[in-house]
Amino acid sequence: MTDKTDIANLDKKWILHPFTPIAEWEQDTPVVIVRGEGSRIVDDRGNSYLDGTSSLWVNLLGHRQPEIDRAIRKQLDRIAHTTFLGLTHEGAVLLAEELAHHAPKGLDRVFYSDNGSTAVEIALKLSWLLRRKDHPGASRFFSLDRAYHGDTLGAVGVGGIERFHSPFLPLAKESLKAPAPDCFRCPLGLIRERCSIDCADVAISAIRQHAPDLAGVILEPRLQAAGGMIVWPEGYLSRVAEAVQGLEIPLILDEVATGFGRTGAFFACQLENVTPDFLCVGKGLTGGYLPLAATLFSDHTYHRLREDPGIIYHGHSYTANPLAVAAARATLRALSDGEYIPAIVRKRNIFSRMERQLKALPQIDNVRSIGLVFAFDIFPDPGRKIPAERNLMTLIEKQAQSRGLIIRPLRNTLYLIPPLSVSDNELSDMGDILLASVRKAFRSG
Secondary structure, three states: OOOHHHHHHHHHHHOOOOOOOHHHHHHOOOOOEEEEEEOEEEEOOOOEEEEOOHHHHOOOOOEOOHHHHHHHHHHHOOOOOOOOOOOOOHHHHHHHHHHHHHOOOOOOEEEEEOOHHHHHHHHHHHHHHHHOOOOOOOOEEEEEOOOOOOOOHHHHHOOOOHHHHHHHHHHOOOOEEEOOOOOOOOOOOOOHHHHHHHHHHHHHHHHHHOHHHEEEEEEOOOEEOOOOOEEOOOOHHHHHHHHHHHOOOOEEEEOOOOOOOOOOOOOHHHHHOOOOOEEEEOHHHHOOOOOOEEEEEOHHHHHHHHHOOOOOOOOOOOOOOHHHHHHHHHHHHHHHHOOOOOOHHHHHHHHHHHHHHHOOOOOEEEEEEEOOEEEEEEOOEOOOOEOOOHHHHHHHHHHHHHOOEEOOOEOOEEEEOOOOOOOHHHHHHHHHHHHHHHHHHHHHO
């Protein structure tokens, strides 16, 4: 058995990590996580950390959530996996029914996959299969600048984060794009108070102009997370959705990051009563336990696909994995039975206090939040509004880690996305540590 003190060195010998600067990783001392409990994770030296990112936005109800633990153990006594090609199982059928119950009315059919990127790939393919019937030349999608829909090639094509996507665009088909509705960094110079109207008009105009060529429109409703925690102005989603559906172009909403209560509603699109043609979910679906994703669509779409092409040549080896399905069903039960989503209103009072404290620092701007997501931007020279460089953001990240909080900056944006189960005291502690880490970094600089 390998001594735990060797794990960090063996990691550097054998593993390539995602979204991690390779040379820096080789020089750093990795944190080796060995267990978790609620909103905390613990390393091999016994250090405890508040999980400020929900383990990259997947952990919904805390680590070692008893109901999910029991569901997985119970399923292990039956079967761990069976193919979903030509077979089915009870859990997958019941989970589909439960997802349809929570989703906007009319999204009654489910195609399972194993992560958010594949859920998006499926939506893109199905959207194109539908659109080609009446518009054979339609093969391009519309999306937004600074969009992130995953890392498979279809998802890369509709992505809009240059450092993530540009190296691979020669392998993908790039989408038609419009600016993200970011009132703070508006490239169009629009007035903040009219952002939801004017910015929506820009997107709608582009969609109408290219409508015959579009196989679909894909958006992240109300919050573009990886793009910099862009909180949309109210009304933008509903205006664009109405225009898209009026043109009978399939609308895909990517709720992989925003679903299951993160924004204060079960799904973010429900904040504006929008029902898409395709709804993509993942991440928190299993409470952060196991890979599982789903693409939801209408019964009408199902019957159109049944007629032509009649068979969908897309699937995954672990489609509807029974263990992941058991975790997902337990997660949905806990969300339905508990007060996780209603409690967000009370917990947001802590965000209000954090905002007041942060606004006292001249290097902080663009403080924003939605649901249980809180973010702000760092500008070392407040007068020039030049975004903080990576070394400063890394310093803040290390400061937070040394104080017992795991965060992961997005360029010059710092954010908290705690589990919905986070206690008021834990959330308050996260805010205090983050604020202290920022102050310390500026004093050090």
